[in-house]
Amino acid sequence: MSKTVEIIIEGKSYQLPVIEGTEGEKAIDISNLRDMTGYVTLDVGYKNTGATTSAITFLDGEAGILHYRGYPIEQLAEKSSFLETAYLLIFGELPNKSQLEKWESDIRRRTLVNEDMRKIFDGFPVNAHPMGVLAALASSLATFYPAVIDPNRDVDANYLRITRLIAKLPTIAAWAHKNSQGHPLNYPKNKYNYCENFLYMMFALPVEDYEPDPVVVDALNKLLILHADHEQNCSTSTVRLAGSSHVSLYSSVSAGISSLWGPLHGGANQEVLEMLEAIQKDGGNVEKFVEKAKDKNDGFRLMGFGHRVYKNFDPRAKIIKVACDNVLNRLGVNDPLLEIAKKLEEIALKDDYFVERKLYPNVDFYSGIIYKAIGIPTDMFTAMFALGRLPGWIAQWYEMRKEKQPIGRPRQIYTGATQRDYVALDKRG
Ligand code: SDX
Secondary structure (H helix, E strand, O other): OOOEEEEEEOOEEEEEEEEEOOOOOEEEOOOOHHHHHOOOOOOOOOOOOOOOOOOOEEEEOOOOEEEEOOEEHHHHHHHOOHHHHHHHHHHOOOOOHHHHHHHHHHHHOOOOOOOOHHHHHHHOOOOOOHHHHHHHHHHHHHHHOOOOOOOOOOHHHHHHHHHHHHHHHHHHHHHHHHHHHOOOOOOOOOOOOHHHHHHHHHHOOOOOOOOOOHHHHHHHHHHHHHOOOOOOOHHHHHHHHHHOOOOOHHHHHHHHHHHHOOOOOOOHHHHHHHHHHHHHHOOOOHHHHHHHHHOOOOOOOOOOEOOOOOOOOOHHHHHHHHHHHHHHHHHOOOOHHHHHHHHHHHHHOOOHHHHHOOOOEOOHHHHHHHHHHOOOOHHHHHHHHHHHHHHHHHHHHHHHHHOOOOOOOOOOOOOOOOOOOOOOHHHOO
């Protein structure tokens, strides 16, 4: 017996179907509401609206739970590799040995980018923000590889497109950094795995030998896994909406990169570090900044705090906080910003303002401290988030296209001027 709910509009009763997910989440299916009632719903910011069903990621904001294809994030962060987790998100199952070897090999073989891309790099100002470079060059891949494909019909071409994007984005990100430093670009080396290769391209200099530090490689692997997907967040919803017009995966991901750049979303990790540095520069008076964050008349927000969905601890923040201590200890780094962050968290979590609003540290609160410790410059932090989130964007785009979902086109409620006639220029006030 399918469940329904009843709504009564202007005295008339309507039955709407109820959808229940595998984790017990419930939704009222309003797909036919306007045809049935003439009404649409309004939910600015989609705080109560499900855009789709999805089998990729489950999160429970109240319980602080995050699963990728059913696997707890804590287990994947501890035991998996970023490319293995990417395979899981995109194809739905953990790969067996031969599948993983083929996946890693297919990606390793595609890390070079077309040399004509270097001309695009040369066109950017030296201080170009890496996210602007990443969005532009991700979209430019659609001009270098223009084939229009249907993921359901052109399965091999789609697999090629997916591996090409995962392989090339780290090269593009590392080149954006090197370009901003005025350093020679490093080409990928096939002897390295995904994380080693990125670190090599980011930090190697012709004047000295460079070998990636295993501690840093392990920290990067964990951070990328923790950022890999997060159901229908702002940038993923952007990728799905853009992709619903059947524009290429490259252009859909480029739209997601631009959305992630925002300071309320992925750009927060850069904002957190700049906030901690401002607190340090101001003398380390954490209480003063907590009060500023509570003051509605003060534009200051505690960056890295709060979340649309998590009304409990962000499980990723918990893992990253522990990793922070481990990585800094193993690298022998003593960063006073970590102590400021911990004190900020301690004070905020005892303050009624934050407790009442269920504001906890999110994924961005501690990640920047690890990135800084492993040598990633602040303006590259959000680019690191994009590299991590890429498999999630791809998986969600692929799910939307495989299910042949319609083009996304929300409705609205018009509140502007009602019909009026044109007034000649010489007759206006
Ligand atoms: C990410 O969606 C995802 O899954 C995103 C993400 C992912 O993996 O994709 O998890 C990644 O984007 C994490 C969030 C990174 N952003 C920040 O850290 C920026 C700081 N946080 C906020 O701006 C805010 O908390 C949001 C944007 C994250 C969530 O905003 P909401 O859900 O729209 O909540 P809101 O802005 O309506 O805030 C509710 C109340 C307000 O106070 P009142 O009007 O009720 O008095 O809480 C206050 C806000 O003023 N508030 C904060 C605050 N965050 C919310 N006050 C001070 N400092 C903050 N950080």
